[in-house]
Amino acid sequence: MRVSVPATSANLGPGFDCLGLAVSLKNQVIIKPSKFHSVSLKGEGSNNPALKDNNMFISIFNDFYYNLTQKKRHFRFEFFNEIPLSRGLGSSSAVIVSAIASAYAIEGIKVDKSKLLNLSLAYENHPDNITPAVMGGFNVACVQENEVKYINKSIPKSLKAVIVVPNRPISTQLSRKTLPFKYSKEDAVFNISHSSLLTAAFMSENWDMLKYASQDVIHQKYRMKHMPELFEVQKTSLRSGSLMSTLSGSGSTLFSIAYSEDAPKIEQALKEKFPHFRVFTVDFDNYGVKIEI
């Protein structure tokens, strides 16, 4: 049985905790019943011993598997990870979504995507990463009475994501602690209006509106000042032709959207200026979590 989940970029500037989209960078796991517990890990995180000994995927999977079957069994887990850890590309959401999906799939139990999304909410209480991880595409989501309410839209092939992954991680939990406790009415209005405009731009495919609509005053500047080079990355990306450029999730990745034909020159400019960061271009993912039994 094989499960794959896409990376996600949350917030998209003003849509703090409510907007997110999926990109075609994936974590994949193959699980087989086995006489002994064993783990193999390739790609991102493979040099991190904690991911073999105390793996969040395995503990969530075991909890769900036991609750579903009342059985304890051994499995072989083979992980192929493309999503960098703690870089704001939704690595923890990918783990949560794929672990829950796998516990159902290994027993051949069907779980629909909206149930999977709501089960994932127990582990990640803001919906902006888990919704695109499950559904793919661009998503606007909120939580009401412990349920995710969302609207989803595919992103066309004519757009690409240009991604800059810095050499330092940022933990989402710690990054949230750097934000103010209170905001002014002006800041709230700024973000509500920009987030609404950004949503409308995605829904109507009005891509030239993205550079105005993606502005934010409530989280990026507080987070990016801990890695000031990110302001330069953002400026370089916009100057080189990207449609928008924002901190991805809680950082440290800087995420840009561009017309496909502009992406190579934006990627090149960013590579030249920031040779110590990883810069690459990917498509968007419009499918979300994929389960193959």
Ligand SMILES: Nc1ncnc2c1ncn2[C@@H]1O[C@H](COP(=O)(O)OP(=O)(O)O)[C@@H](O)[C@H]1O
């Ligand atoms: N592939 C993985 N396997 C197991 N645990 C993972 C994996 N990716 C991420 N994690 C867990 O999620 C944590 C990162 O979560 P977080 O700080 O929210 O980063 P991100 O912005 O990438 O979601 C890691 O410290 C680790 O505990």
Ligand SMILES: N[C@@H](CCOP(=O)(O)O)C(=O)O
């Ligand atoms: N809305 C959250 C998103 C966190 O995303 P991650 O990919 O950094 O986990 C936030 O901004 O804290």
